[in-house]
Amino acid sequence: MKGKWHSSWLLLLIAVVLVLSACSSGNNSSSSADNKEEATSSGEPQDGGELKVGLSANPKTLDPILYTGVYESQIMRQVADTLVVYNKELSDFIPSLAKEWKVSEDMKVYTFTLRDDVYFQPGEYQDGRQMTAEDVKYSLERSAKESAMNRLRGVEKVEVTGEFEVEVHIGTPNAALLAMLTDSGNIIVPKEEVEGWGDQFGSHLVGTGPFQIKDWQKDSEVKLTRHDKYWGEKPHLDGVSFKIISDPNMMTNALRSGDLDVGTDIKGQNRELIKTDQNLELLSKPALSLTYLDLNNKKGPTADPKVREAIYKATNVEEIVKGVNQWGGAEPSFMGLPKQSWGYSKDLEKLKPTFDPEAAKKLLAEAGYPDGFKTELYLSEARVPYGTIFQNQMKENLNVDVELKVVEWGTYSDTVAKGNAPMSIGGWTWYPDPYFFLYQLFHTDQIGALGNGKGYSNPEVDSLLERAVSETVDQNERAKLYQQALEIILKDVPRIELDNLEASAGINKKVQGYDVSSDFSIIIVSPNGTNVWMKQ
Structure with missing residues (x-):
């Protein structure tokens, strides 16, 4: 009796294991969904989705030497990169396209060592080639000579001292040069695209950033898609859509209805409307x-x-x-x-x-x-x-x-x-x-x-x-x-x-990792550690 009881128990145990195994292998979609829900609730980033951002003014050009408005730079920052960027606290500079830099004793020469794994987005006049020191020289000298807003004043010349090294020469010492180099007017762009498009380059910006322009419906929307050869951390989002909504009340309404995920420049009574909406969050900090x-x-x-x-x-x-x-x-x-x-x-x-x-x-x-x-x-x-x-x-x-x-x-x-x-x-x-x-x-x-x-x-x-x-x-x-x-x-x-x-924004609570910046910049993916994602 004792032996038979053990045999029956063993057969029952094997049957249960087989059933559980079958359930596990035969119901992958359910298991995957459970895992996905668990990842979301635990705060683990998810890939996918398009972030819809409202801009309060209409961009006229994305050409770095011609742009004049902060709303234009918001799009440019997603498409192209500068040599250095600010950290999240805006208290110091961190590497971007430049891995490191040094300043001469007389403070007139800044030497930048560049990354060697950076590629432009494919465009009409180049197929996504590697960025080199020649591109940095071209972009910065173009800004120094032609910028409508004089965004790189004081720079006399840029010398290429190696395939991935440049020297920026300034006429008089200026410790604020690195701050100037964070400006969207000083992003690095490929010469072929600039000269190929001519006056139309501002509508066909190509850079090295995490997203590239997919479609631009003038006065309405700019759609960006992920740049798969981006040199930094892979963006979690598939793309970003910037929608032009000049009326602040319409911006808030679009956010509350779900037509936007992020509403920018939130002021007045709209701040209170967002605070009282259980699906939204108001982000605001001194600017x-x-x-x-x-x-x-x-x-x-x-x-x-x-x-x-x-x-x-x-x-x-x-x-x-x-x-x-x-x-x-x-x-x-x-x-x-x-x-x-x-x-x-x-x-x-x-x-x-x-x-x-x-x-x-x-x-x-x-x-x-x-x-x-x-x-x-x-x-x-x-x-x-x-x-x-x-x-x-x-x-x-x-x-x-x-x-x-x-x-x-x-x-x-x-x-x-x-x-x-x-x-x-x-x-x-x-x-x-x-x-x-x-x-x-x-x-x-x-x-x-x-x-x-x-x-x-x-x-x-x-x-x-x-x-x-x-x-x-x-x-x-x-x-x-x-x-x-x-x-x-x-x-x-x-x-x-x-x-x-204060810099302020209203966001849907499904948006994760987004914060307002005191300089009003919209930062979605950055070397400073930001990589926005959305709960699916």
């Missing part, structure tokens, strides 16, 4: 973008530093920022450098004039204007909310009558640049390197340009700003010099700091 109110430092009452300080003390900046940004998207700024810049110092925030209307009245009286005065504030239509609140505050707190001069962009830029605006409200967005904010907005050499239309000039500040780009490439040492300059600038009160805007 490299400032709004400020310039005070004429050369002419009129505001030429007196005491008047400028009085106006600042009579300005309730928090009230302005909250009034303009009722649903968030900005915070008060403290100085002429955004918080996301590596040169920013929280220690300097205490130097910003505090809101004190009574002290402001005394200062204005001491300056010879006990009964206030009349002035004009130049601004664009979009910034009228800022101007209206400021206008009311000036009348109430100082009896200063401010006339709002709402003008179109051409008139605004011309009036301000020539120093003919008593006051003006402007905005500035650029790289994390303080050079692109402080030199452009406060150096004497920039008087007559839009950035320093206020006419601010201080020889000590000029010297510090020049030293910060000519003495060293070390960021810590450069930051110290910029902070010394900022301390002087804040004490001179050349303008009123209003807000530090």
Whole structure:
């Protein structure tokens, strides 16, 4: 009996094993689906799918020497690469097409060692050949000589010193060169495609990036497909579709209906709509973008530093920022450098004039204007909310009558640049390197340009700003010099700091690995470790 029982049990066990084995081998689709669901829930990236991204403006050209708008660069970044890129924190540079680089002692020669495994996307005039140093020389010299926006100023020549090595020569030392090289205007492109297409190259961009142009329906949509010979980490997505939706409300509606996976430049009440939608997520972080109110430092009452300080003390900046940004998207700024810049110092925030209307009245009286005065504030239509609140505050707190001069962009830029605006409200967005904010907005050499239309000039500040780009490439040492300059600038009160805007996007929760960048860049696949994917 005992032996028979063991035999029966053994036969039963074998039968169960065979049944389980048959189920496993005969139901692969079910097992695969279970594994896929398990991978999704555990956060393991999945391949496949097309990411649909909304752009708020229509790209006119993707030619790196002709593009002028950030919305054009959003597409260009997916199709082509630069020598170096910023890390995710925008605090330092990391390799891209260049594996490594070194700077000469006189800071006039930058030597780049290039990757030898990079291939262009196939185009009309080349079949996807290898990228070499000759392509880098061609692309960078083309930018230095022909860029409509002067995106590589200071570069005199590029020398090929090996099949995969180049030297970039600049006329005067400029530690901000690497920041310039991250610009989409300095992507590397094949000469054959540029010359073959001629004026039409901007509609047929070819590069070395993770995606290539598949179809471009003007004024509507740009479709990209994965570049299978991309040198970096293989993109998880099959493609990306950029849809042009200029109306912000329509952008949000498209996101909520599922016609978009990512909606960009989300502002105002649309931020709240996205927050309350269980399928969506609002991403928002301080950007490299400032709004400020310039005070004429050369002419009129505001030429007196005491008047400028009085106006600042009579300005309730928090009230302005909250009034303009009722649903968030900005915070008060403290100085002429955004918080996301590596040169920013929280220690300097205490130097910003505090809101004190009574002290402001005394200062204005001491300056010879006990009964206030009349002035004009130049601004664009979009910034009228800022101007209206400021206008009311000036009348109430100082009896200063401010006339709002709402003008179109051409008139605004011309009036301000020539120093003919008593006051003006402007905005500035650029790289994390303080050079692109402080030199452009406060150096004497920039008087007559839009950035320093206020006419601010201080020889000590000029010297510090020049030293910060000519003495060293070390960021810590450069930051110290910029902070010394900022301390002087804040004490001179050349303008009123209003807000530090946020970069924002609404995304469908099935989108994974996507984040907003403080420089407003849309990053889908990058050497910085980003590789967006979608839950299927």
